[in-house]
Amino acid sequence: MHGTGTIYKRCGCRDPLTGRQRGTACPELKRRGHGSWYLALPQAATADHRTARLRRGGYRTRTDAAHALARLRDPQLARNGALMPCAQWLAHWYATVEPHLRASSARGYRKHLEQYLVPLLGRELLCELTHDRVQQAFDTIVRQHRESGQPISGSTLRRIQATLRAALNAAIRRGILTTNPARYLDLPRTPRPYPVVWTDARVAEWQRTGQRPAVAVWTPAQTATFLAGISDHRLYALYHLYALRGLRRGEGAGLRWYDIDFTARTLTISRQLQQRERGRLEVCPPKTAAGERTIALDSGTIHVLTTHRNRQRLEKTAAGKLWKDSEYVFTDRYGRPLRPDHIGHTFQALVRTSGLPPVRLHDLRHGAASLALTGGCDLKVIQAQLGHSTIVTTADTYTSVLPQTAHNGAEDTARVIVDAARMISRNIRHQPKRRHRRANLRSAAHVGTRTPVAA
Structure with a gap:
């Protein structure tokens, strides 16, 4: 360390004439309880020979500031980087891991850093980052979302926590920290949203209030209405695949013609x-190992894909030399692969013009699972179709029982009881009539009291 540091008092009062903060010059600082205590600790000179100065403030008493200064004078903190502001470390960590992340994971990390972690914890030194301070930051996130009228879900909070934990675990591996203050946070638990069906009652409620479920799927009739309404759209085949086969957005965008076997x-x-970033496209493996799969196609889908291939050939002829032979099934009008966000934006525009209740593009994946269940597919078959690692995800998160399926189940259950009752009635009719119990008892008594014949 360069220098021993100083302790001083300042406040946020402003001069009524200039409007500037008085800082350390406020005459009220002599009064007990006015202002707060700060510390300043000189650092090693920077590359341009300027002396950096570490400043911390907001301490309630001079003693608190003195204890903090004594701890920060520890030369070990400077050597291992523990005096680094949290924002600086988070930026360094993200730059290190970003090249190895999937694009979706990188976007999620960056959003967590920019919207939550850096604004709330960025000025904290790594050595001063405590469990209580991190808990306070997450409590602030919950409060701000609640006050804005858009409560944050428990799953989103846990993802933000996971991002911070990963960054601080990296600091532990570097010897900067010894414990992770982002562990064992008390976060509110909210139930996982399960997909519901857009029944007539839910549609009426949405039309009346504008409120929609977190995850909702169309009925078979609504799905058919949507597909019929976009049958002339150049991306009809793509949304047909999403709706019937449940592909992920990136999987549909990454399809190439040699991935489709029209014969089999x-x-x-x-x-x-x-x-x-900046729209750059990247080819990645599927989300999980189970995501690598072969999906069976019905004859109707084969016809849809054949029609789409013929349309693409016409577009290639129209584009001429501007056409790019990319081998992608779904492209723009010049053969270039589609950006996933373009697929999503186009879908939302088509939904708005359809007059149907709103669903997300990913909800078509939930809907495809529900349609397969209604069609009589085994859950194991649906799991393989969607590329889930476990059948629990398929059963608990992705499948909804459509109304007609529920009614059929109710009728089948009642039929079991009715059939059993008929069987019992039939058995009773075919049983031989029994003699009256009293007559039997009387006869038995008579036999038992007969006088034996003398020899």
Whole structure:
């Protein structure tokens, strides 16, 4: 360390004439309880030979500031980087891990850093980052969202916590920290949203209040209405696949013609297309190992894809030399692969003009699972179709029981009881009539009291 540091008192009062803060010159600082205590600690000179100065403030008493200064004078803190502001470390950590992340993960990390962690914890030194301070930051996130009328979900909070934990675990591996203050936070628990069906009652409620479920799927009739309404759209085949086969957005964008076997009527998922900063596209493996799969196609979907291929050939002829032979199934009018966000924006525009209740593009994946369940598919088959690692995800998160399926189940259950009752009635009718119990008892008594014949 260079220098021993100083302790001083200042406040936020402003001069009534200039409007500037008085800082250390406020005459009220002599009064007990006015202002707060600060510390300043000189650092090593920077590359341009300027002396950096570490300043911390907001201490309630001079003693608190003195204890903090004594701790910060520890030369070990400067050597291992513990005096680094949290914002600086988070930026360094993100730059280190970003090249190895999927595009979606990188976007999530960056959003967590920019919207939450840096604004709330960025000025804290790593050595001063405590569990209580981190808990306070997350409590602030919850309060701000609640006051804005858009409560944050427990799952989102846990993802933000996971981002901070990963960054601080990296600091532990570097020897900067010894414990992770982002562990064991007390976060509110909210139930995971399960997909519900856009029944007539829910549609009426949405039309009346504008409120919609977190995850909602169309009924078979609504899905058919949507697809019929966009049958002339150049991306009809893509949304047809999303709705019936449940592909992920990036999987549909990354399809190439050699992934489709028109003879065997199958489609192979071996990659996905993701979007990084500034629209740059990147080919990535599927989300999980189970995501690499072969999906069976019905004859109607084969016809839809054949029609789409013919349309693409016409577009290639129209584009001439501007056409790019990318081998992607779904492209723009010049053969270039589609950006995933363009697919999502186009879908939302089509939904708005359809007059149907709103769903997200990913909700089509939930809907495809529900349609397969209604069609009588086994859950294991649906799991393989969607590329889930466990059947629990398929059963608990992705499938909804459509109304007609529920009614059929109720009728089938009642039929079991009715059939059992008929069987019992039939058995009773075919049983031989029994003699009256009293007659039997009387006869038995008579036999038992007969006088034996003398020899």
